[in-house]
Amino acid sequence: xxxxxxxxxxxxxxxxxxxxxxxxxxxxxxxxxxxxxxxxxxxxxxxxxxxxxxxxxxxxxxxxxxxxxxxxxxxxxxxxxxxxxxxxxxxxxxxxxxxxxxxxxxxxxxxxxxxx
Numbered sequence: 374x375x376x377x378x379x380x381x382x383x384x385x386x387x388x389x390x391x392x393x394x395x396x397x398x399x400x401x402x403x404x405x406x407x408x409x410x411x412x413x414x415x416x417x418x419x420x421x422x423x424x425x426x427x428x429x430x431x432x433x434x435x436x437x438x439x440x441x442x443x444x445x446x447x448x449x450x451x452x453x454x455x456x457x458x459x460x461x462x463x464x465x466x467x468x469x470x471x472x473x474x475x476x477x478x479x480x481x482x483x484x485x486x487x488x489x
Contacts, residue, residue, distance in 0.1 A: 409482055411482045411483075411484075413431055413432060416431075420468075431463070433449075434482055435482055440479070441478065442457075442460060442479075443477065445480070460478070467483050468482065469482055470482075
């Protein structure tokens with residue numbers, strides 16, 4: 374009898390503690406910034422080697438005015454490692470720039486390169 378009562382008290386206490394805890398996920402606000410005016414079609418013509426998914430993500434970033442990497446991963450249903458490789462590739466091309474906001478990575482289109 375005492376064992377059953379003790380188990381009930383432990384379960385009820387644990388449930389109470391779990392429900393009273395505040396969630397650890399914090400809402401990160403989008404940074405205030407101005408998205409550069411980039412003609413993506415012209416950039417795509419300059420870089421015919423870009424993948425279709427690269428182009429889709431660049432369009433998404435442009436339409437959103439910037440995006441967190443988690444938004445991109447969720448929207449395009451891609452694994453974390455693939456997203457990071459893609460972002461690195463697009464940064465190396467100069468098409469996007471990233472910034473850390475809280476614990477998130479925020480992405481924006483990069484400034485277009487001037488034609489010589």
